[in-house]
Amino acid sequence: xxxxxxxxxxxxxxxxxxxxxxxxxxxxxxxxxxxxxxxxxxxxxxxxxxxxxxxxxxxxxxxxxxxxxxxxxxxxxxxxxxxxxxxxxxxxxxxxxxxxxxxxxxxxxxxxxxxxxxxxxxxxxxxxxxxxxxxxxxxxxxxxxxxxxxxxxxxxxxxxxxxxxxxxxxxxxxxxxxxxxxxxxxxxxxxxxxxxxxxxxxxxxxxxxxxxxxxxxxxxxxxxxxxxxxxxxxxxxxxxxxxxxxxxxxxxxxxxxxxxxxxxxxxxxxxxxxxxxxxxxxxxxxxxxxxxxxxxxxxxxxxxxxxxxxxxxxxxxxxxxxxx
Numbered sequence: 001x002x003x004x005x006x007x008x009x010x011x012x013x014x015x016x017x018x019x020x021x022x023x024x025x026x027x028x029x030x031x032x033x034x035x036x037x038x039x040x041x042x043x044x045x046x047x048x049x050x051x052x053x054x055x056x057x058x059x060x061x062x063x064x065x066x067x068x069x070x071x072x073x074x075x076x077x078x079x080x081x082x083x084x085x086x087x088x089x090x091x092x093x094x095x096x097x098x099x100x101x102x103x104x105x106x107x108x109x110x111x112x113x114x115x116x117x118x119x120x121x122x123x124x125x126x127x128x129x130x131x132x133x134x135x136x137x138x139x140x141x142x143x144x145x146x147x148x149x150x151x152x153x154x155x156x157x158x159x160x161x162x163x164x165x166x167x168x169x170x171x172x173x174x175x176x177x178x179x180x181x182x183x184x185x186x187x188x189x190x191x192x193x194x195x196x197x198x199x200x201x202x203x204x205x206x207x208x209x210x211x212x213x214x215x216x217x218x219x220x221x222x223x224x225x226x227x228x229x230x231x232x233x234x235x236x237x238x239x240x241x242x243x244x245x246x247x248x249x250x251x252x253x254x255x256x257x258x259x260x261x262x263x264x265x266x267x268x269x270x271x272x273x274x275x276x277x278x279x280x281x282x283x284x285x286x287x288x289x290x291x292x293x294x295x296x297x298x299x300x301x302x303x304x305x306x307x308x309x310x311x312x313x314x315x316x317x318x319x320x321x322x323x324x
Contacts, residue, residue, distance in 0.1 A: 025094065112152060
């Protein structure tokens with residue numbers, strides 16, 4: 001038995017499409033169950049879910065998505081628990097692809113799937129290319145340390161052994177990464193399956209995209225608090241991105257230095273040039289997929305690095321305060 005778990009919060013406009021897709025998978029419904037955990041919605045989410053008679057609905061007070069997923073696992077009958085989000089529409093073979101690695105290798109305890117989108121907005125298309133860049137990195141690793149909840153599967157026994165998702169994360173951000181960092185550190189094996197696809201609506205505007213990058217960077221600092229080696233390297237984050245995050249403090253430092261030391265303006269120019277050189281690999285990859293996005297990429301990456309820096313900075317302060 002496989003248990004598919006979806007946490008929801010005020011998802012009345014999204015959840016029906018997700019459930020329709022899950023109820024029409026290409027494996028027999030007797031082999032899996034669908035559990036929706038309503039995390040204290042104030043809209044008609046629960047009423048919509050109740051229309052789907054083959055879906056189990058659990059309602060809890062608002063405690064956050066991590067707690068909602070853990071609650072779903074407590075009710076799960078399956079040996080494998082599979083997660084997705086209410087704003088995702090899984091492919092017809094999604095469940096089949098998510099569980100395939102478990103059958104191929106008994107040592108596997110976790111599987112990560114992939115995002116796709118049909119959106120036409122420039123921001124959304126950029127986000128998709130950004131994800132695909134990270135997928136290319138994941139494909140180079142036999143085992144991974146990074147499974148996000150939009151398309152995730154675990155052996156329930158191991159999931160429970162680690163206490164599930166950390167409920168100290170109040171938002172849907174980095175609680176999934178924190179769990180898989182812990183699993184990887186104990187030697188458990190997880191893999192990426194690029195054929196396990198869910199369709200998603202990425203940010204439609206660059207303003208929303210940059211806010212999301214700040215949010216991810218902020219909460220990632222809490223995720224790495226007890227997994228500090230992941231600050232140096234993980235299987236999902238391009239190393240060049242970490243260099244780019246340092247652009248703003250490097251630029252400010254070089255400018256200050258040039259103000260106090262005559263003839264040091266060249267250092268500022270070097271910092272700027274190095275940053276734009278660092279964007280070339282991604283820019284070329286983006287250009288092959290969409291010329292306009294490729295041309296815009298260096299400037300998007302520049303703004304992204306600034307938002308990420310402030311997210312990392314503020315998140316590091318938050319993580320330090322929690323520790324002390």
